[in-house]
Amino acid sequence: MPRRAGGGRVPDGRSLRADRRRVRVLVHAAVATALAGALLTGSAEAARTPPRTGFETAAGARWTSPAGERSLLAALAGRGDGASVERIGTTEQGRPLRLVRIGGRRPGALTVLLVCSQHGDEPAAREACLTMVRDLGYARDPATRDFLARTEILVIPTANPDGSAAGTRGNSDDVDINRDHIALRTAEGRAIAAVLRDHAPDVVYDLHEYGADAPYYDKDLTVLWPRSPNVDDRVRDESKLLAARYVRPAAGSAGHDSGIYGIWTDPVTGRPVKQTAGDGQERILRNAAGVKHAVALLVESRVDPLTDAERADPAVNNRRRVHSQLAGIKGLFSYVGERRGEIAAATAGSRAAGAVDRGPVLLGGADNEDPAPGDVLARPPCGYRLTAQGFAAVGDELALHEVTSRPDGDGVYVPLDQPARRLIQLLLDARASYHLINGQADTAC
Structure with missing residues (x-):
């Protein structure tokens, strides 16, 4: 390399090119570092920011898509904060059946199972469950965190994925899943049965929708406990209490009226007129869960529009349907938080009775x-x-x-x-x- 005046060296062409390459490498490294920092910051921010459901994004004008559900649950599971999502089965058409698990970090925690939209044409139940798991998974307030430490929340957000995709009551074989909890012939029924067996939930909350028949049967929310005579009295009493003192009052506090599923009432006197549904057959989940020792409740939101605004804009009706379900879930959680000891005693007593009971x-x-x-x-x-x-x-x-x-x-x-x-x-x-x-x-x- 030639020398400069004053003793320095004059760089030749190769040296200049090498210097430029070193500068470019340093610049690229700096940019890469900056981008990595930005991505990490963005990822951390995304992990803290709750995702919105497709239903929320559309203000109730459309339901959350299967891809939207998958994305929301992946974000929830990716937080590394005690939430998990597992595949518990596969439908006839190859769609996954998923179980979401949140909370339950302390010994002796109660387990609560929510089964959402067994009927594929009842989407408000599914939307309420997706919103609820998102809210619980991203909650940071001390009261919710303490509740989750003492409560394992299990959720099957879409219990009938094939029916949900097709908008049909039954699954892809046209089987009503909520009539398959004895025979267990469907993939969906078997997946639910496995969850009941493997997790022994203390409470099972089954979310549906129903068609009203005014003026005798048109409440915002209807509820029903296990009517099967084979349900232990302690479990049935707790189930009825959950309905009467927690879920129905919570709906009322949120501005929704409520009634008993399957019971028509006189609109003037409020007295029962006749029963059109809600029997004791054990192949229905609320009854099967009760016979299997869980406090259980069926909850149904009204599909039909209530007001001129709901008739003019289906999104308004959809929002009311989901809101009433979320109000009921709030009552469920209040019940679990207040009656842990009584719930545990009822379910344990029901299980123990089988070994000693000699009655009819x-x-x-x-x-x-x-x-x-x-x-x-x-x-x-x-x-x-x-x-x-x-x-x-x-x-x-x-x-x-x-x-x-x-x-x-x-x-x-x-x-x-x-x-x-x-x-x-x-x-x-x-x-x-x-x-x-x-x-x-x-x-x-």
């Missing part, structure tokens, strides 16, 4: 309807025997129902003295309306 079991009836004489097993069997072939046909379903059995010769024996005592005869007795198989009753007690 019932194949029909409801809490407001006496069973027919043939539905009362005054001297129930000790258990039921199944052939090996019979057990092969229903063994998976019995396992999902948390029914235990033991080998018995060349077959299987299902004893009645277990927590599922009041469910077993509904599954295995030929006289039960929705039994899985005809088991051989063992009366040699």
Whole structure:
């Protein structure tokens, strides 16, 4: 390299090009560092900023899309703050069934399961659940954080993805999922049964919508507890209390009137006129959950528009439907927060009763309807025997129902003295309306 006057060197062309490359590298590194910092800052900010549902973005003019749900749940799970999303099944058309888990960090936490939109043409229930999990997942106030530390919230936000995509009540096989909680023939019903078995929720809250019939049946929100006569009295009492003292008052405080699902009432006197729905058949989730020892409640928002504004603008009607569901959920959480001890005692007592109860079991009836004489097993069997072939046909379903059995010769024996005592005869007795198989009753007690 030639020298400058005064002793310095004059850079040649190669040196100049090398210097320029070094400068460019340093500049690019600085820019990359700055961009990385900006991205990290943006990611941290995004993690703190709650995402909006498609329903909220459209101000109720449209429902959240499957892609919007997927994005919202991915953001929630990516926060690394105790929330998780897992796939619990796959529908006939290949859509995922998802379970969201939030909270439950302390020993002895109560577990609450919300099942949303079993009927695909009842979207307000799903929207309320998506909004609720987002709000809980991003909450920072001490009261909510303490509630979540003591409560595990489980949510199936879209219990019928195929029906939701098609706007149909049933799934892609045209099966009503809410009539499949005994037979468990659908992927959706089996996924819900597995959650009930694996997580043993203390409370099950089932969100739906209904069509009004004015003036006798047109409340903003209707509710119903498990009517099955096989539900433990302690569980049923807690379920009725949840409806009467928490969910309905919460709806009223939010400006929504409420009633009992399936019961028409005189608009002047408020007295019951007739019952059109809401029986005790255990294949419906509110009843199945109650028989499986959970405090349970069916909650239905009114689909039909109430006012001229709602008739003129469906978005106004949609917002009211979702708002009434969110008000009910607020009542649910108040109930859980205030009655933890009573809830735990009721569900534990129901489970324990199966091992010691020797009283009658019932194949029909409801809490407001006496069973027919043939539905009362005054001297129930000790258990039921199944052939090996019979057990092969229903063994998976019995396992999902948390029914235990033991080998018995060349077959299987299902004893009645277990927590599922009041469910077993509904599954295995030929006289039960929705039994899985005809088991051989063992009366040699």
